[in-house]
Amino acid sequence: MLHDVEEIEKENRLQTAIDVVREQFGFLAIQKGTVLTEGSRNIERSKLIGGHSAGGLEGLK
Numbered sequence: 001m002l003h004d005v006e007e008i009e010k011e012n013r014l015q016t017a018i019d020v021v022r023e024q025f026g027f028l029a030i031q032k033g034t035v036l037t038e039g040s041r042n043i044e045r046s047k048l049i050g051g052h053s054a055g056g057l058e059g060l061k
Contacts, residue, residue, distance in 0.1 A: 021029050027046055035042040 018030050028043060031042060034040060
């Protein structure tokens with residue numbers, strides 16, 4: 001059980017560090033490597049609001 005608590009605390013510290021970096025440098029500062037794959041749309045979608053274009057189709061370019 002102690003091992004589980006240590007893992008949870010480690011994960012919490014990691015998530016806090018990620019939040020700090022994203023707060024300072026923007027959401028795209030830290031991404032998983034899969035965003036570099038050909039079919040990934042993470043970067044394009046991050047520019048949208050709720051996954052949708054707020055200004056028409058221009059947000060999808």
